[in-house]
Amino acid sequence: MVKQKTLPIWHGQKKEQAWEETIAQQLFQKTHKWSIPKDRQLVTLSGLCAEDGKLLSGCEYDRATRSFDGRKPIISDPSQFVGIDYDPEIIKANRKVCPDAKWLCGDFYESLCILLSENNLSPLVVNADFTCMPAAGCGYLASIMNLLSFCPGPILLVGNMVLSFCHVRNTTIDEAVDSLYKEENFKAAMNSGWVLDDEWYWYKGTGKSGGTCMASLIFFKK
Numbered sequence: 416m417v418k419q420k421t422l423p424i425w426h427g428q429k430k431e432q433a434w435e436e437t438i439a440q441q442l443f444q445k446t447h448k449w450s451i452p453k454d455r456q457l458v459t460l461s462g463l464c465a466e467d468g469k470l471l472s473g474c475e476y477d478r479a480t481r482s483f484d485g486r487k488p489i490i491s492d493p494s495q496f497v498g499i500d501y502d503p504e505i506i507k508a509n510r511k512v513c514p515d516a517k518w519l520c521g522d523f524y525e526s527l528c529i530l531l532s533e534n535n536l537s538p539l540v541v542n543a544d545f546t547c548m549p550a551a552g553c554g555y556l557a558s559i560m561n562l563l564s565f566c567p568g569p570i571l572l573v574g575n576m577v578l579s580f581c582h583v584r585n586t587t588i589d590e591a592v593d594s595l596y597k598e599e600n601f602k603a604a605m606n607s608g609w610v611l612d613d614e615w616y617w618y619k620g621t622g623k624s625g626g627t628c629m630a631s632l633i634f635f636k637k
């Protein structure tokens with residue numbers, strides 16, 4: 416049985432609001448549609464979506480498959496959802512409650528490489544929902560972006576990172592973007608047509624202390 420102690424539940428009202436702004440609204444802004452066409456995927460660092468053998472209300476799979484505030488669900492078929500997590504317990508629990516979605520246990524970037532090599536990667540939305548600081552996350556995000564350049568068609572990539580943690584370490588968004596621009600993978604991706612939105616999103620992390628500041632950067636390629 417899956418226990419909350421060992422498997423952190425990331426969702427909550429703040430997370431849902433951030434997801435609504437950075438995924439649903441951004442998808443609409445960029446494509447003028449609320450839903451992903453059936454032949455395209457939502458690929459995400461899913462986290463835990465199940466508890467006690469039931470779908471967790473407000474988890475990412477739930478958010479992706481339900482209507483909200485009058486808008487249509489982001490995906491209309493479970494097979495469009497590709498959830499990746501390197502925690503096998505999370506994948507096992509998620510697979511049990513949503514057997515028709517695609518659940519991959521492994522590193523996010525490596526899983527994307529495998530999907531691409533198998534010709535099974537066709538995302539319209541990629542949610543790189545990381546909780547690392549820019550120093551550790553920018554190189555990784557840049558490699559994801561460069562890899563996605565090899566997928567044809569438009570892609571919305573949402574890159575999340577932690578700017579400050581427990582009021583101790585702080586990085587500004589400008590420093591984070593500067594770090595990205597130093598990455599060769601990022602430069603290559605930008606040369607292949609990716610655009611970084613001028614606007615970025617800031618929100619407080621879901622931890623009880625409220626000391627974590629998260630940032631979402633929005634990238635789009637046509």
Ligand SMILES: C[S@@+](CC[C@H](N)C(=O)[O-])C[C@H]1O[C@@H](n2cnc3c(N)ncnc32)[C@H](O)[C@@H]1O
Nearest residue numbers: 425426460461462475500501502521522523544
């Ligand atoms: C922030 S949570 C995801 C929350 C989810 N997207 C949501 O909106 O509810 C982070 C999850 O990512 C997983 N994770 C972190 N880094 C990863 C990586 N490089 N590859 C695969 N999974 C990773 C962790 O195990 C954790 O379950």
